[in-house]
Amino acid sequence: MPMSSPILQASDLQKVYGAGESRFHALRGVSLDIAEAETLAIVGPSGSGKSTLMHVLAALDRPDGGTVRFRDQDLGALTQRELDTLRNREFGFVFQQFHLDEGASVMENVAMPLMVGRIPRRDRREAVLQALEPLGLEGRIDERAGNLSGGQRQRVAIARAIVNRPRVLFADEPTGALDQENGEKVARLLFDLHEQYGLTLVMVTHSGELAERCGRQVSILDGRLSDPASTTMEGAR
Protein backbone atom coordinates (compact mmCIF):
# COMPACT_ATOMS: atom_id res chain seq x y z
CA MET A 1 0.00 0.00 0.00
CA PRO A 2 1.31 3.45 -0.84
CA MET A 3 2.08 5.78 2.09
CA SER A 4 0.06 8.65 0.67
CA SER A 5 -1.87 9.14 -2.51
CA PRO A 6 0.39 10.16 -5.37
CA ILE A 7 0.56 13.77 -6.51
CA LEU A 8 0.70 12.52 -10.10
CA GLN A 9 -0.62 9.28 -11.41
CA ALA A 10 -0.15 8.21 -15.02
CA SER A 11 -2.04 5.20 -16.25
CA ASP A 12 -1.48 3.37 -19.55
CA LEU A 13 -0.30 6.47 -21.42
CA GLN A 14 -0.20 6.30 -25.20
CA LYS A 15 1.22 8.95 -27.49
CA VAL A 16 1.29 8.75 -31.27
CA TYR A 17 2.98 11.38 -33.43
CA GLY A 18 2.18 11.97 -37.08
CA ALA A 19 0.11 9.84 -39.44
CA GLY A 20 0.55 7.36 -42.29
CA GLU A 21 4.18 6.67 -43.21
CA SER A 22 5.54 8.99 -40.55
CA ARG A 23 3.30 7.68 -37.76
CA PHE A 24 5.33 7.04 -34.63
CA HIS A 25 4.12 5.41 -31.45
CA ALA A 26 6.18 7.27 -28.83
CA LEU A 27 4.49 6.07 -25.61
CA ARG A 28 3.17 2.53 -25.43
CA GLY A 29 1.33 2.07 -22.17
CA VAL A 30 3.30 3.94 -19.52
CA SER A 31 1.95 3.77 -15.97
CA LEU A 32 3.71 5.68 -13.23
CA ASP A 33 2.89 7.03 -9.77
CA ILE A 34 4.80 10.03 -8.45
CA ALA A 35 4.66 10.78 -4.73
CA GLU A 36 4.47 14.26 -3.27
CA ALA A 37 7.96 15.61 -2.52
CA GLU A 38 9.87 12.80 -4.16
CA THR A 39 12.76 13.19 -6.58
CA LEU A 40 12.37 11.07 -9.69
CA ALA A 41 14.79 10.62 -12.58
CA ILE A 42 13.54 9.49 -15.97
CA VAL A 43 16.40 7.90 -17.88
CA GLY A 44 16.75 6.13 -21.21
CA PRO A 45 18.41 6.39 -24.61
CA SER A 46 17.79 9.20 -27.08
CA GLY A 47 14.42 8.86 -28.78
CA SER A 48 13.02 6.51 -26.13
CA GLY A 49 10.22 8.90 -25.15
CA LYS A 50 11.55 10.74 -22.09
CA SER A 51 10.58 14.24 -23.19
CA THR A 52 7.28 12.99 -24.55
CA LEU A 53 6.46 11.41 -21.19
CA MET A 54 7.48 14.52 -19.30
CA HIS A 55 5.39 16.76 -21.54
CA VAL A 56 2.34 14.57 -21.04
CA LEU A 57 2.85 14.35 -17.25
CA ALA A 58 3.25 18.13 -17.10
CA ALA A 59 0.11 18.76 -19.16
CA LEU A 60 2.12 20.49 -21.88
CA ASP A 61 0.71 17.88 -24.23
CA ARG A 62 -2.30 15.58 -24.09
CA PRO A 63 -1.95 11.81 -24.38
CA ASP A 64 -3.69 9.86 -27.16
CA GLY A 65 -4.70 7.21 -24.64
CA GLY A 66 -4.55 6.66 -20.91
CA THR A 67 -4.93 9.18 -18.11
CA VAL A 68 -2.91 11.56 -15.99
CA ARG A 69 -4.27 12.45 -12.58
CA PHE A 70 -3.01 15.35 -10.50
CA ARG A 71 -4.16 15.01 -6.89
CA ASP A 72 -6.92 12.66 -8.02
CA GLN A 73 -8.13 15.05 -10.71
CA ASP A 74 -8.25 13.60 -14.22
CA LEU A 75 -6.43 16.13 -16.42
CA GLY A 76 -8.17 14.74 -19.49
CA ALA A 77 -11.49 15.99 -18.10
CA LEU A 78 -10.31 19.60 -17.96
CA THR A 79 -10.84 22.20 -20.67
CA GLN A 80 -7.70 23.69 -22.20
CA ARG A 81 -8.23 26.83 -20.16
CA GLU A 82 -8.57 24.90 -16.89
CA LEU A 83 -5.49 22.89 -17.79
CA ASP A 84 -3.49 26.05 -18.51
CA THR A 85 -4.51 27.52 -15.15
CA LEU A 86 -3.60 24.34 -13.27
CA ARG A 87 -0.23 24.12 -15.04
CA ASN A 88 0.54 27.75 -14.28
CA ARG A 89 -0.27 27.27 -10.57
CA GLU A 90 1.14 23.86 -9.84
CA PHE A 91 3.97 23.12 -12.29
CA GLY A 92 7.31 24.69 -13.11
CA PHE A 93 9.52 23.80 -16.08
CA VAL A 94 13.20 23.87 -16.83
CA PHE A 95 14.41 22.83 -20.27
CA GLN A 96 17.81 21.98 -21.66
CA GLN A 97 17.94 25.03 -23.90
CA PHE A 98 16.69 27.54 -21.29
CA HIS A 99 13.97 28.97 -23.61
CA LEU A 100 14.49 32.53 -22.43
CA ASP A 101 13.59 35.65 -24.34
CA GLU A 102 17.16 36.81 -24.87
CA GLY A 103 16.14 40.33 -25.79
CA ALA A 104 14.07 40.82 -22.65
CA SER A 105 15.37 41.52 -19.16
CA VAL A 106 15.81 38.93 -16.42
CA MET A 107 12.84 40.59 -14.68
CA GLU A 108 10.61 40.18 -17.73
CA ASN A 109 11.64 36.58 -18.27
CA VAL A 110 11.14 35.48 -14.68
CA ALA A 111 7.85 37.40 -14.35
CA MET A 112 6.28 35.59 -17.30
CA PRO A 113 4.38 32.98 -15.23
CA LEU A 114 3.17 35.78 -12.93
CA MET A 115 1.73 37.62 -15.90
CA VAL A 116 0.05 34.46 -17.13
CA GLY A 117 -1.34 34.03 -13.60
CA ARG A 118 -2.53 37.67 -13.60
CA ILE A 119 -0.50 38.65 -10.56
CA PRO A 120 -0.70 42.46 -10.30
CA ARG A 121 2.31 44.35 -11.63
CA ARG A 122 3.12 45.92 -8.25
CA ASP A 123 3.63 42.47 -6.69
CA ARG A 124 5.71 41.01 -9.49
CA ARG A 125 9.09 42.59 -8.81
CA GLU A 126 9.16 41.40 -5.19
CA ALA A 127 8.22 37.85 -6.27
CA VAL A 128 10.91 37.88 -8.96
CA LEU A 129 13.53 39.10 -6.48
CA GLN A 130 12.56 36.31 -4.09
CA ALA A 131 12.97 33.74 -6.84
CA LEU A 132 16.33 35.16 -7.96
CA GLU A 133 17.79 35.51 -4.48
CA PRO A 134 18.57 31.83 -3.73
CA LEU A 135 20.09 31.57 -7.22
CA GLY A 136 22.45 34.46 -6.56
CA LEU A 137 21.06 36.54 -9.41
CA GLU A 138 19.07 39.30 -7.69
CA GLY A 139 21.73 41.82 -8.73
CA ARG A 140 21.12 41.01 -12.40
CA ILE A 141 17.36 41.58 -12.42
CA ASP A 142 17.51 44.41 -14.96
CA GLU A 143 20.13 42.78 -17.18
CA ARG A 144 19.23 41.65 -20.68
CA ALA A 145 18.97 37.83 -20.53
CA GLY A 146 21.10 37.53 -23.67
CA ASN A 147 24.03 39.12 -21.83
CA LEU A 148 24.26 36.31 -19.29
CA SER A 149 26.40 33.20 -19.41
CA GLY A 150 24.89 29.76 -20.03
CA GLY A 151 24.98 28.85 -16.34
CA GLN A 152 23.37 32.15 -15.39
CA ARG A 153 20.70 31.71 -18.07
CA GLN A 154 19.79 28.31 -16.72
CA ARG A 155 19.53 29.81 -13.23
CA VAL A 156 17.19 32.48 -14.63
CA ALA A 157 15.14 29.67 -16.17
CA ILE A 158 14.99 27.99 -12.75
CA ALA A 159 13.88 31.27 -11.15
CA ARG A 160 11.12 31.50 -13.76
CA ALA A 161 10.14 27.90 -12.99
CA ILE A 162 9.79 28.54 -9.24
CA VAL A 163 8.44 32.09 -9.19
CA ASN A 164 4.85 30.83 -8.88
CA ARG A 165 5.86 28.45 -6.08
CA PRO A 166 4.84 25.30 -7.95
CA ARG A 167 4.36 21.92 -6.30
CA VAL A 168 6.09 19.99 -9.08
CA LEU A 169 9.20 21.02 -10.96
CA PHE A 170 9.80 19.27 -14.28
CA ALA A 171 13.32 19.50 -15.66
CA ASP A 172 14.29 18.12 -19.08
CA GLU A 173 18.07 17.69 -19.26
CA PRO A 174 18.56 20.74 -17.01
CA THR A 175 22.33 20.39 -17.03
CA GLY A 176 22.66 19.08 -20.59
CA ALA A 177 23.86 22.35 -22.12
CA LEU A 178 26.16 23.29 -19.24
CA ASP A 179 29.77 22.56 -18.40
CA GLN A 180 30.61 20.42 -15.39
CA GLU A 181 30.88 23.26 -12.89
CA ASN A 182 27.69 25.07 -13.90
CA GLY A 183 25.86 21.77 -14.27
CA GLU A 184 26.77 20.92 -10.69
CA LYS A 185 25.57 24.32 -9.46
CA VAL A 186 22.23 23.92 -11.21
CA ALA A 187 21.83 20.36 -9.93
CA ARG A 188 22.56 21.47 -6.38
CA LEU A 189 19.98 24.25 -6.68
CA LEU A 190 17.30 21.83 -7.83
CA PHE A 191 17.94 19.50 -4.90
CA ASP A 192 18.07 22.44 -2.49
CA LEU A 193 14.63 23.55 -3.69
CA HIS A 194 13.40 20.04 -3.07
CA GLU A 195 14.89 19.99 0.43
CA GLN A 196 13.67 23.46 1.38
CA TYR A 197 10.18 23.48 -0.04
CA GLY A 198 9.36 19.82 -0.45
CA LEU A 199 9.14 20.44 -4.16
CA THR A 200 8.45 17.30 -6.17
CA LEU A 201 11.25 16.99 -8.72
CA VAL A 202 10.79 15.09 -11.99
CA MET A 203 13.98 15.14 -13.99
CA VAL A 204 14.92 13.76 -17.39
CA THR A 205 18.63 13.26 -17.60
CA HIS A 206 21.36 11.47 -19.52
CA SER A 207 23.66 11.90 -16.56
CA GLY A 208 23.92 8.71 -14.54
CA GLU A 209 25.48 10.71 -11.75
CA LEU A 210 22.51 13.10 -11.58
CA ALA A 211 19.99 10.26 -11.80
CA GLU A 212 21.74 8.50 -8.89
CA ARG A 213 21.09 11.51 -6.68
CA CYS A 214 17.33 11.18 -7.17
CA GLY A 215 15.28 9.12 -4.77
CA ARG A 216 14.07 6.89 -7.60
CA GLN A 217 14.89 6.20 -11.23
CA VAL A 218 12.68 4.85 -13.97
CA SER A 219 14.05 3.75 -17.34
CA ILE A 220 12.17 4.12 -20.55
CA LEU A 221 12.92 2.18 -23.71
CA ASP A 222 10.93 2.43 -26.95
CA GLY A 223 8.02 4.10 -25.19
CA ARG A 224 7.77 1.58 -22.35
CA LEU A 225 9.06 1.65 -18.81
CA SER A 226 11.59 -1.14 -18.69
CA ASP A 227 11.01 -2.16 -15.09
CA PRO A 228 7.33 -1.98 -14.22
CA ALA A 229 8.13 -2.81 -10.58
CA SER A 230 9.94 0.53 -10.25
CA THR A 231 6.83 2.50 -11.07
CA THR A 232 5.22 2.34 -7.64
CA MET A 233 6.37 4.89 -5.14
CA GLU A 234 8.32 3.08 -2.45
CA GLY A 235 11.39 5.19 -3.16
CA ALA A 236 9.98 8.58 -2.16
CA ARG A 237 12.27 10.66 0.02
Ligand SMILES: Nc1ncnc2c1ncn2[C@@H]1O[C@H](COP(=O)(O)OP(=O)(O)OP(=O)(O)O)[C@@H](O)[C@H]1O
Ligand atom coordinates in the same frame (compact mmCIF):
# COMPACT_ATOMS: atom_id res chain seq x y z
N1 LIG B 1 6.50 16.29 -32.68
C1 LIG B 1 6.92 15.08 -33.09
N2 LIG B 1 6.55 14.55 -34.28
C2 LIG B 1 6.95 13.34 -34.66
N3 LIG B 1 7.73 12.53 -33.92
C3 LIG B 1 8.12 12.98 -32.73
C4 LIG B 1 7.75 14.28 -32.25
N4 LIG B 1 8.31 14.46 -31.03
C5 LIG B 1 9.00 13.33 -30.77
N5 LIG B 1 8.89 12.45 -31.77
C6 LIG B 1 9.49 11.10 -31.83
O1 LIG B 1 9.11 10.39 -30.67
C7 LIG B 1 10.20 9.65 -30.14
C8 LIG B 1 10.45 10.04 -28.70
O2 LIG B 1 10.89 11.40 -28.68
P1 LIG B 1 11.34 12.11 -27.33
O3 LIG B 1 11.62 13.52 -27.67
O4 LIG B 1 10.32 11.84 -26.29
O5 LIG B 1 12.67 11.30 -27.00
P2 LIG B 1 13.72 11.54 -25.80
O6 LIG B 1 13.80 10.26 -25.05
O7 LIG B 1 13.38 12.76 -25.06
O8 LIG B 1 15.08 11.72 -26.63
P3 LIG B 1 16.33 12.68 -26.32
O9 LIG B 1 17.13 12.01 -25.26
O10 LIG B 1 17.07 12.69 -27.62
O11 LIG B 1 15.82 14.03 -25.94
C9 LIG B 1 11.39 9.93 -31.07
O12 LIG B 1 11.50 8.86 -31.97
C10 LIG B 1 10.99 11.18 -31.79
O13 LIG B 1 11.54 11.22 -33.08
Ligand SMILES: [Mg+2]
Ligand atom coordinates in the same frame (compact mmCIF):
# COMPACT_ATOMS: atom_id res chain seq x y z
MG1 LIG C 1 14.27 14.64 -24.89
